[in-house]
Amino acid sequence: MNFFGLTLGFLTLFIIGLGFIWVIRGERYFGYLWWPYVMGSGILLMMSSLFIPNIWVSALLGAFGASLIWGSTELKEQAIRAEVGWYPFHAKKILPPFAKIIEKWKAPHL
């Protein structure tokens, strides 16, 4: 029996679960315009996993990177969920650098 994948599966579910929390909290206090930075961080983490010799650390880094990329595509919808009152709305957001430029881009959603 090879328990490597099953164990990583559970750890990945935990990482995805964390994603629900940071997407909600992150959007509330920072806003959805951070999405390119979150996506970029996810891609960087995923690529850096290639250079980690330890299989557990490499796999967890990859899964975390993927969850950041996924979360970045959820931020825009989360902003709307807060606007319609399904989640608390926080008006004073800490906007990212170049927010005005990012605002003109179409935020991704899958």
Add this chain to the structure above:
Amino acid sequence: MELNTIGLIAAASTFLGVWFGHVAVRKVEFISLTLWLPTGTFTIVGIILEWFSLSTASLSFSVLFGILGLTFLFDALEFTRQQNRIKKGHAPANPNNPRHARLLVEYASASTIDLLKRGPVGKPVSHKEAIRLIIEHL
């Protein structure tokens, strides 16, 4: 230096698993006449994938099936959560699906409108405004 691809495989499995689950749960729940059939199917597929993951000697396949299998098992639970979203009006109901048509009658909050299909406006909006924004977006 030799590259370790296990992280990339874990990343691809995670992203594809979440993406597929996210889309499939919404689409299948929208048209399915019952919840037990997709829930049961996803549970069985998840268990089979976990069995593959446990049986293979390859670390790469073990990770691929291990992560995909667990996302399928989680999706099995998501069908019930998606139906709850329909009841609350947080996801659009399908009036052509008899199960959803019943929910539309039983739950005043259930609606056929997808309130998320627009861009953010940066301020809280009332239900009436939210619907107006959706119509403008169409």
